[in-house]
Amino acid sequence: QKEVEQDPGPLSVPEGAIVSLNCTYSNSAFQYFMWYRQYSRKGPELLMYTYSSGNKEDGRFTAQVDKSSKYISLFIRDSQPSDSATYLCAMMGGNEKLTFGTGTRLTIIP
Amino acid sequence: GAVVSQHPSRVICKSGTSVKIECRSLDFQATTMFWYRQFPKQSLMLMATSNEGSKATYEQGVEKDKFLINHASLTLSTLTVTSAHPEDSSFYICSAQHGTEKGYTFGSGTRLTVV
Numbered sequence: 001q002k003e004v005e006q007d008p009g010p011l012s013v014p015e016g017a018i019v020s021l022n023c024t025y026s027n028s029a030f031q032y033f034m035w036y037r038q039y040s041r042k043g044p045e046l047l048m049y050t051y052s053s054g055n056k057e058d059g060r061f062t063a064q065v066d067k068s069s070k071y072i073s074l075f076i077r078d079s080q081p082s083d084s085a086t087y088l089c090a091m092m093g094g095n096e097k098l099t100f101g102t103g104t105r106l107t108i109i110p
Numbered sequence: 111g112a113v114v115s116q117h118p119s120r121v122i123c124k125s126g127t128s129v130k131i132e133c134r135s136l137d138f139q140a141t142t143m144f145w146y147r148q149f150p151k152q153s154l155m156l157m158a159t160s161n162e163g164s165k166a167t168y169e170q171g172v173e174k175d176k177f178l179i180n181h182a183s184l185t186l187s188t189l190t191v192t193s194a195h196p197e198d199s200s201f202y203i204c205s206a207q208h209g210t211e212k213g214y215t216f217g218s219g220t221r222l223t224v225v
Contacts, residue, residue, distance in 0.1 A: 008151065032212045043116070043203050043216035044154070051212075088153070092212060098144070098205075100153040 003027050006089055006101030014109050019076040023089035023101045026070065030091040030099075033065050035074045038086045038103065047074070047087075079108045112138050112208035116217025123194055123224055131189045131220045133204030139184035140206035144214065145177075148201040160187040194224040 006023045013019055021035075032051055036044035050056045053067045062075040072091075076083055089101040113136040123129050133143055141162045146154040158168045158179050166179035176198075178190040187206075191198055201221050205214040 004153075006153075034213050036216075041201070041219065041221065043114075043205075043219045046213040046215070049213045096142075096207075097156055097159070098154075098214065099156075102151075102153045 001026055003099050004089065004091060004101045007104055008102050010105040010107060012107045012109055013079060015079060015081060017079050017108075019074075019079050019083070019106060019108075021074040021076075021087050021089075021104050021106070023072050023091075024070055025072075025091055025099075027091070027093065027099070028070075029093035031094070032092040033063070033072050034090040034092070034098070035061075035063055036088040036090060036100075038088055040086075044088055081108045081110050084108045112136075112206070112211075112215040114140075114204065114206050114215045114217040116204055116220060118220055119218060120221045121223070123222070125195055125224055126193055128190055128192045129194055129222060131191075131202055131204075131222075133187045133189070133206070133217050135185045135206045135208075135215075138206075138208050140187075140208070141184060142207050143181060143187040144205045145179060145187075145189050146203045146205070148203060148219075154203060157189075191222065194222070196224045198222065199224045 034049040035047045038044045056063045060077045064073040086103040088103045090098045115134045143160040145157045158166045160166045160181040162181045168174045181187040203219040205216045
């Protein structure tokens with residue numbers, strides 16, 4: 001079993017829709033939870049990160065962490081074609097190393 | 111925000127030759143940098159942790175003699191793929207920690223093709 005599971009998609013939604021991206025994990029030691037956006041042939045770009053359980057909002061993006069269920073989510077409101085990319089979840093425990101999901105390829109259809 | 115510059119963005123080399131990839135932190139010092147490789151449609155896999163002034167720490171299964179890492183200054187880490195073979199063809203990405211921020215900053219990646 002992988003430490004971090006993420007549905008690779010692809011996921012296609014119409015412009016303006018709410019997008020929900022999710023990851024599950026098995027390692028209870030993870031304390032920090034990140035979401036990255038990666039455009040084709042580019043390095044990942046950090047969108048946001050949260051510590052422990054709870055919600056965090058930044059503009060159109062909301063991250064949720066439920067440590068009891070080992071489940072994290074990223075919601076994108078009012079999705080735009082420019083949001084089309086691969087979204088990677090990543091997690092970190094005490095060793096300061098990131099463990100990534102496989103990424104979900106998202107396409108926003110105009 | 112913090113910026114990590116990675117060069118080259120793309121390189122093609124012949125089998126048996128060595129290739130060096132540079133990763134620079136701009137406007138901040140990075141005592142720790144990380145090197146990843148990513149295969150198509152797969153996740154980023156950590157190869158090694160690069161520490162300024164000391165030897166790199168390699169992940170299990172990564173050949174340290176093949177993937178030489180040097181972190182000679184607080185702003186520069188290099189990855190050298192020695193005696194490259196076609197199976198080394200991949201997307202290599204570095205990252206650095208800016209201060210105590212947990213969300214590391216990534217370089218733009220290097221696509222290596224060995225022919």
